[in-house]
Amino acid sequence: xxxxxxxxxxxxxxxxxxxxxxxxxxxxxxxxxxxxxxxxxxxxxxxxxxxxxxxxxxxxxxxxxxxxxxxxxxxxxxxxxxxxxxxxxxxxxxxxxxxxxxxxxxxxxxxxxxxxxxxxxxxxxxxxxxxxxxxxxxxxxxxxxxxxxxxxxxxxxxxxxxxxxxxxxxxxxxxxxxxxxxxxxxxxxxxxxxxxxxxxxxxxxxxxxxxxx
Numbered sequence: 001x002x003x004x005x006x007x008x009x010x011x012x013x014x015x016x017x018x019x020x021x022x023x024x025x026x027x028x029x030x031x032x033x034x035x036x037x038x039x040x041x042x043x044x045x046x047x048x049x050x051x052x053x054x055x056x057x058x059x060x061x062x063x064x065x066x067x068x069x070x071x072x073x074x075x076x077x078x079x080x081x082x083x084x085x086x087x088x089x090x091x092x093x094x095x096x097x098x099x100x101x102x103x104x105x106x107x108x109x110x111x112x113x114x115x116x117x118x119x120x121x122x123x124x125x126x127x128x129x130x131x132x133x134x135x136x137x138x139x140x141x142x143x144x145x146x147x148x149x150x151x152x153x154x155x156x157x158x159x160x161x162x163x164x165x166x167x168x169x170x171x172x173x174x175x176x177x178x179x180x181x182x183x184x185x186x187x188x189x190x191x192x193x194x195x196x197x198x199x200x201x202x203x204x205x206x207x208x209x210x211x212x213x
Contacts, residue, residue, distance in 0.1 A: 006036045136192035163203040
């Protein structure tokens with residue numbers, strides 16, 4: 001058997017055939033003792049006595065005696081699978097943004113950071129470039145967001161919507177190209193802001209169309 005190699009299938013088949021008879025009855029203790037069943041316990045006694053089962057067994061039993069409960073289980077399972085797919089989609093977009101950020105930072109390293117900069121100076125350049133994207137898309141820097149949300153864990157991008165993460169991923173690629181072309185930061189910020197407005201508008205429109213269908 002799947003979870004119980006000591007389960008006695010021959011005794012089970014006998015009980016299964018007997019169950020078709022109108023006056024068939026079996027106690028939980030007899031079922032446990034004769035089939036070597038696990039996942040279910042039964043104790044006699046007024047205090048502390050009763051029959052207890054693993055949640056899988058309990059759900060199956062409840063579904064058997066109540067069609068309404070079985071329908072609830074199926075509906076809840078579908079809802080959880082939908083939520084799981086949404087979470088997977090968000091995670092995939094977050095990973096995509098991370099990969100593109102690596103491309104973005106590589107472009108900064110080769111085009112904006114002189115060889116003689118110290119690691120501290122280098123980190124400042126990276127932070128500024130990350131904030132170029134943050135300001136273009138979110139309207140605030142990472143620090144400004146943290147100051148406004150002191151109780152929130154993570155950073156501003158962890159709270160972005162899927163549409164914002166898609167836009168951010170595209171902007172990181174575009175910014176890398178603009179950096180390679182030698183476009184000053186101020187000009188890039190203006191261009192990226194226009195791109196952010198356009199892309200978010202398009203993505204939101206597509207999402208609204210899906211909701212109307």
